[in-house]
Structures are given as C-alpha cells and as structure tokens.
Amino acid sequence: MNGLTSKQAQGLLQEHGPNRLQKSTQTALALQFLAYFRNPLVLILLAASALSALTGDRSGALIIGVIVVMSVTLDFVQAHRAGAAADKLALQVAVMASALRDGVPMEVPVFDLVPGDVVLLSAGSLVPADSTLLEAHDFFVNQAQLTGEPFPIEKKAATAKPQPKAQDATWDLDASDRIFLGSSVVSGSATALIGRTGSATAIGQIAVDLNRTAPPTAFEQGTRQFGMLIMRLTLLMVLFTLLVNVALHRPLLESFLFAVALAVGLTPELLPMVVSVTLTKGALRMAALQVIVKRPSAIQDMGAMDVLCTDKTGTLTEARIKLEKHTDAMGQPSERVLQLAYLNSFFESGLKSPLDDAILQHTEQDVTGWTKVDEVPFDFERRRVSVLLQLAAGHGQTQPQVQPQRQLIVKGAPEDILKLCTHYESTDGRELPLDSAARAQIDAVFNQLGEEGFRVLGVAWRATAADLQHAVVSDESALVFAGFAAFLDPPKASAGLALQAMAASGVAVKIVTGDNERVTRHVCEQLGVPIVGLLTGTEIATMNDDALRARVESVNLFCRVNPSQKNRIILALKARGHVVGYLGDGINDAPSLHTADVGISVKDAVDVAQQAAAMILLEHDLMVLHAGILEGRRTFGNVMKYIMMATSSNFGNMFSMAAATVFLPFLPMLPLQILLNNLMYDVSEIALPLDDVDSEDLAAPKRWSMAFIRNFMLTIGPISSLFDFLTFYLLIRLIDADEALFHTGWFVESIATQVLVIFVIRTRRNPLRSHPNRWLVLTSLGVVVAAMALPFTPLAPLLGFVPLPPAYFGLLTVLLVLYLLMVEGAKQWFYRWLLPRSQTH
Ligand SMILES: Nc1ncnc2c1ncn2[C@@H]1O[C@H](COP(=O)(O)OP(=O)(O)OP(=O)(O)O)[C@@H](O)[C@H]1O
C-alpha cells in the first residue's frame, strides 16, 4: 500500500471537498456584509427613510442611508478582521493525521484527507474519516459518539481486500473492520484506507457537529440578558415617544423616524463587535505568549475561572521521567525486573506513556528470541498493561531456572498488581507463596520507595498454556510478583511560583491525578502546596454525586482517580457554581477537558485531548496560564466599560430625548442627527478594546453581574438626564435658541458628555491616576472636536445644523466640567458604598 500521490490527493480534494463536518463558512464577503443589514432596526430605518424620500425629503433620506451604511461598515470591518485573526490562530493547532502520500508517511491536516488516503493510527489518535482497516494490532476504538457504547471495542483488519471505491460498500457501525469519524483510538495501532470523508461520513449524515458548539458561557448568557433588558427599555421608550407625538399631532412619518432613530441610538449595536475584537486582541496577545486559543470565548472563561484542576505529570512535573531503580520484591536491585519491564514496554503497542519511554531509554535490552503473541492493552481503569510473549527454544538459558516458553508479563500500579499475585520471586530467584508476612514486607518496600518520592510500577508475570493465542483481562491472575520499577519525575521549579501566583489571584488549584497519594504528596511538598484535603478514587467510587459535591470544595488533592471520576469532580465543582478550568494531556483527560468551562492542553498531548481543549499551550509553562487569566479579566474589564457607557450615559441621553418630546414644541433632535450622534459615539469607542485595565480590576475572578449593571445604570443614568434638562433649559432661556440652534446645541452637548465620560467610567480610581490608552484618547477627543466643528462646515445645512454662538461654548465648558465632576462623585459613592452593600445582600 502506497497511498495516494499528492497529485491524486489534490484532485480528489477538489472532487470531495474538505474533510470537515460544518458547512463551509466561506460565504462570499459581500454576503457576510449584507447579513449585517438583517438587523430589524436597520431595515425599519431604511424603509422609513425610503418612505420619507417618496414624500419629498430626498436629501434627508439619502443622508440617513449613508449614515446607516457607515455604521454597518464600521461594525463589519472590525468584526471581520477579528474573525479572520481568530481563524488563523485556530489553524495553527489544527489536528494532523499521519497519511501515506507518495509512498511516505506525512503529517497532513485532517481537513485535507480524501477517500483513498491511507492513514496510520495509534492510541490517542482521532479516527479522521470513515475507513476500512488494512492492518490492525490490538486495535481498540471508542465510538461512544456514534453508538453511545462507552467501552472500547476491538476492530480487526478486513479479510477481503477493500475495494478502492469503498464509498459504495455498506458501512455498518458494528462491522469489525470499519472505523468511523468521531471515534478515537484507545489502544493499539492500525493502517486504514479512507472510504468517506466530511459530510459523507456516518456522523456527517446524522448531522452531528464534532466540534459541538460549547453551551453558552456565563458571560454569553449575561450579554444576552443585558440585550433583553435594553430591548425592553427601548420598546417602552419608542412606544412612549410615538404616542406622545401622535397625541400632539406631529407629522406621523417624521415622528416614526424619530422613534426608530431613538431605538438605534439606544441599542448597544457595537457590543458583539466590541466583545469579539477584545477577545481576538486577547487571543493575539496570548499567542505571543505561546498559547493558542482555539475558541476566543475561552479567554472570557479564563477571566471568570476560580478553580483550576490539573493533572500532575508534565504539568506540575518536568515530564522528563527517569528510571532510577529496578528492585525485586524485597527491594534488592534486580536486572531481571528491568528485563521484564523492558519486554513489556517494548512490545506494548498502545500509547507509550512517559514511563515506558523512561524504561526503554534506561538501557538497551536484548529482546532477540522473544515474539509477541497478544496484548491486553493499557487502560486507566485497570492501570496496567500485559503482553503475551513467546520465547524461542534455545534462548533464556542464562536464567537460573528454565524459562517457560510462553508467558504473560504485566506491569502497572503496584497496589493493583499485588492484588493479582499469589507468589513472588525471592532474591535468589525462587518462587515463593505470597503469604501475609511476605505481603507486609513487600508493602514496606513499596512504601519506602514512595516516601523517597519515587513513582513506582509493579512488575509481575505468569506462565501460560503453550497454545494460548488470545490474552484477556481474566488471564491477569495468579501472577508471580517480580519487583518494582521506580522513577523520578521532579517537579518543575516554575510550577510552584505559578501556583502561588494563581492562588494570589483568587484561583484555587486542585490536583487531579491517576497517580497514588504518596507520590503526589511528595510533589506537593516540593512545590510548597499545602494539602488541605484529600480524596482517593476508591473513596469517590462509594460516593454519590451529592456527597461528592459536599466534599469537592474542601479537597485540593484527588489521587488514584480514573477518567470518569476526574469528570465527576469537574461536574461537582461546576454544580457548586464554580467556573472550572482543566489542564491535562492524556486520553484519560479528554472527558474532563470537554466538561470543564475551559479545557487547556499542550502541543504534544494526544489528539483527543487537543481536540477537546479550548486552549493549547505550545510551551509547558504554567506561568503563561496566569498571564492568560489576567488577559481574560482584562477583556472582561473592557467589555464592561462599553456596557457601563451604554447603560449610563448613552441611555441617559436617549431617555432625556424621549422625555423632551413632551415639553418641546418640536422634535428635540432630527432623526438623522440622532443617527449621526450614534455613529460618532460608536467611532469614539473603537479603541476601547485596546485600553488598559487597572491592576485592582485584575485581582479577582470576574463574573457577570446583572445587579451590578442595573445599579450602575440607576446611579449614573439620571445624572446624564439631569444635565440634558439643564442644557435644554439654558439653551432656551440663556441663548434663546430656535429649533435649529436647539438641535445643534444639544447635539454637541450630547456627544461631548457621552464621549468624555469614558475617562471617568473606565476606572474605579481618580481618573487622573489611571492612564487610558492613547488611541482611546485620540478617538474620543477627535470625535468631540469634530462634533464641535461640524456646525461650522459646509455639511452643516445638510445635517440641519447652524453655527453656534460663542456664549454657547462657555456654557458647554461649564456644563461639561460640572457633569464630569458629578459623575466622578457618584461613581466614588457607588463603588465605596452601594456596591459593597449590594454584594453582601
Ligand atoms: N505505561 C504504563 N504501564 C503500566 N502502568 C501504567 C503506565 N502508565 C500509567 N500506568 C499506571 O496508571 C496510573 C495512572 O496513569 P497516569 O499516572 O498517567 O494517570 P494521570 O491521571 O494522567 O496522572 P498524572 O497526573 O500523573 O498525569 C499510573 O500511576 C500507573 O500506575
């Protein structure tokens, strides 16, 4: 089998399309742009202005059209650029498959696989497409996603030569020689011929999206709730102004346009854009720190995360494990134990763990004469692996006793192995019964190794019938215990610091490991992590979910837990209202990576783990996770600024506009002026995602709080309205403004207050003690200056503006200073008095 040539593959890719389930998101740019006009408000606005064009106001309608297009373009361009940047990042960690192209194995992006490709699979791989097995060795897959069957199923090579046009063959999920997209390889290795790709696959036909869109995060739910609140208020206000205008016999069409423009002014239409741009900015900053964010919203989750669960090997430890000792049952150095362990690691075809690598790299052992008959692959429930080996006649005579020709060699967690043993090998090579005295001695050896900080595997063996062809789990019994292999896996120097930094930032770190208690305690000691509570897998197995929930809070060390227990721990923490992160790299971590609010994995993790994770660390450094947490909080802070602006000052302005319709003999502002006001305000906020966030706002996890927004709105909003009414009054009384002058005067005041208040709202501190980003300063001041200059430009008559008298600017300055001071005072009061009190209730 040589697979395809790259030329054939290219042709087939054209014919079958990329190997992915989602419909291509490559809709033409123009169509994406048009989709932005689907907003009902925009449509109503365009329709109403078209109507007004028919009744005569051509230029007004045209200007409204231009403003709408400009607003939509602003939104679209920003959001599109953010989306493109995020896609590019995700591509960096696209899952690759090993495929034969031009006769050699090559790493090919899974998207580019085509029917006819030959792929090589091993434990931890994802099955990249529906395929027929050409070769398989102890090959077990988990196809729970397709069949719901949770246990691994063995698959075997096809007996008949698969037809090249395998698409035509029948595909049965139970067929023992077929494997399917959506399953993962649990153990063994195989070569497979791809028959169907993308939406032609079994899972594609039942239209399941493998990259299931994650359920909405707390933050997304929050923004949605916020949108509903604004929507309701908007509706109320629009109905109110409409009624008032109709009751006052104002021109119907113009009143309607006014009401719709008001609604446009009220909706925080840039919110999605601000969110996606801030998130992408965060993702790009993370990429510079060697962290690839696959799903931008994960950054938000990082900011909200208050518990991080992590496994041990490779995250807290160096992952450069070394075999330090190989001893017999009584703790004496033993070459024989090394040889047995080596044979086991050498012939095992499942995922090679770092422990196997350590054994294989320790010293080269001679395996001539040995052939493999079968294997019972490693799994995280049994925590052991067995190989059934045949020793050719004439070999092995150097051993003290004549070796049986066929034997099962087992290695795994010592506690579990010892339970299966009935005998042990003494130091002089005799097989002795494992009585309680011997057991106590062996346990003491095991404990001693643990105390010294070694990770320990037990090694045992058994002679089998000379014709045993197929080994199964029940063959792992009546074993002879040979001894221990002890490894050192030193903790990372940086891990201790990172854990402390996280604790200081309000993130509790919990260790969730399949390893045993003693070793993990040792690692914690070296890292300086105090153990406040401990649960073992055996204890968890006896607990129901309620009992587990009651305990998870106070425990920070979970030992000897299997994959489903890891998952239960995450679920229990989530049920307690925590935002949970999970950091892991193994097959055993995949379920938890899915379940957690933010799954984090590493570049060299198995495919299933990388697929399940939302974030991939390119370098194994926990300190960047801390940076990621701060990044998440920063994005939260900037999005909150936008929301606080929208709910307080912008909303206050629109509220006074609606109220003013009652008192004024004319509309307080022309519809097109409201739209322009809205557009200019939006422009001033483009730089918000770039802004810095004060350090005190990064100190603790950030959760969405509707109560906070509501209280802030009720505190600041009325001040805006108060100043608006003051402006109305002074415009009419002091300046004696007619309709056009009133419109102009209020337009400028409205923009100036609405835009400049950002410098007060963006920080909890005295505004002079927190430096805004200079782009934000530039856009904000630029917009205010432009608004002041507008009435003096040739555009003024088109927009219904008239030049403002000098006295106006004196008035404006006084009003602005007073306004900003008053908002600052209210803000201080809000954070010092109202917020602490509303949080304790
Ligand atoms: N290659 C192997 N051969 C035999 N036994 C193994 C092997 N790998 C792991 N085990 C056993 O299974 C147990 C669980 O595996 P492992 O420690 O990798 O789990 P984990 O939950 O990923 O833990 P960690 O936090 O250390 O990553 C190990 O403690 C060990 O006893």
Ligand SMILES: [Mg+2]
């Ligand atoms: Mg692990």
